[in-house]
Every structure is written in structure tokens, then in C-alpha cells.
Amino acid sequence: MNYPNNIKKDNYKINYGNRGMGLEQDLNDTNNYYLQNKTAVIHKKPTPITIVSVDYKSRKDAVIKEAYFKTPSTTDYNGIYKGKYIDFEAKETKNKQGFPLINIHNHQLEHLKMIIESGGIAFLIIRFTSFNETYLISAKKFLDYIKINKKKTIPIKFFKENGHILKEKYNPRLDYLGIIDKFYLEGENYER
Secondary structure (H helix, E strand, O other), X not given: OEEHHHEEOOOOOOOOOOOOOOHHHHHHHHHHHHHHOOOOEEEEOOOOEEEEEEEOOOHHHOEEEEXXXXXXXXXXXXXXXXXXXXXXXXXXXXXXXXXXXXXXXXXXXXXXXXXXXXXXXXXXXXXXXXXXXXXXXXXXXXXXXXXXXXXXXXXXXXXHHHOEEOOEOOOOOEOHHHHHXXXXXXXXXXXX
């Protein structure tokens, strides 16, 4: 590549360092953007644990040595947007064929079902890391598919046909609220 003043730069390499920085980090950055811009209040839920043993070298350097989960966690994120309760699960998979159902637990599916029945907005955000594609899929469509099909993996074709692709941007990183506006909130005739 030739630069001004006849400076030559050979073997320019593209830095892929931040590519695939992780779905959770992308969603946390997105939610922080929404919060700072007073668009929505959506947070990652902490996993409930009971601490059994801690190594106290000093107060600031305490290290948890042993802990266990109090109760199974429900979903990853919840909050409020335009007066509506939002609850969703985020998952990543390297599987090129589809989303393996072993990646989601029955208690999480039951929780999403209860959110729908209570009038909240429930969905999943699934990232296929092999293709660098991220989809938002309504919990209702996801649950309906599982009820009808007794497969162990939901094919990627299902997400392409029934989901909404989330394009990565600078800010917000994954603008899932744009999908919520368009497909869930317009005229209050949203799909649960």
C-alpha cells in the first residue's frame, strides 16, 4: 500500500482482536448505552450463589474459594422499556447446524413462558459464532418450535426465517430495542 510522501507499507494486517468479544459484553455495552441515553433500564441479573469459603489475604484481595448456586438462575437480562417489562436469555453457540437445546435449561424456558403469560416481552438473543450472526427470536416462537419438533437442535434456518438479525454497530452495539419497537410494540399488537 502506498501512503503520501512515497512511504510504503507492506503486509498490512487487519486486527481482529475485538471481533467476537462475546455476546454478553456486547449486550452489557448496549444496555449501558440505553441507560446513559435514558432509553431503557435493562440489567444483567446476578447469579445467586452462597459463599462457603473465602480466603481473606486482605479486605480488597478476598478470594472466594468455594461457593454453590442457591437456586437455578432464570434468564440473563431483565428490565423496563416504554412501560413494558422485558426479560430475555442470551446464548452463544459454535454449532454450524443450529442451536443445541442442551444450551438452555427447562427452568429458563418455564420462566420465559411465565413472562409471556404475565404480559411481558420475552425473547432470546442467540449468536452463532461460526457465522458471526446474532438473532433475536421471540420466546413464543422458540417455545412453539420446541413443542412441535422433538429435535435436539433447532436448525439455523429456523432463526433465519423466524428471527430478526441484529447487526453489530458502534452504538448501541446490538440495537435490539429497534426490533422490540417494530415487532412488539407497534399498536400494542405485539407477538408474545
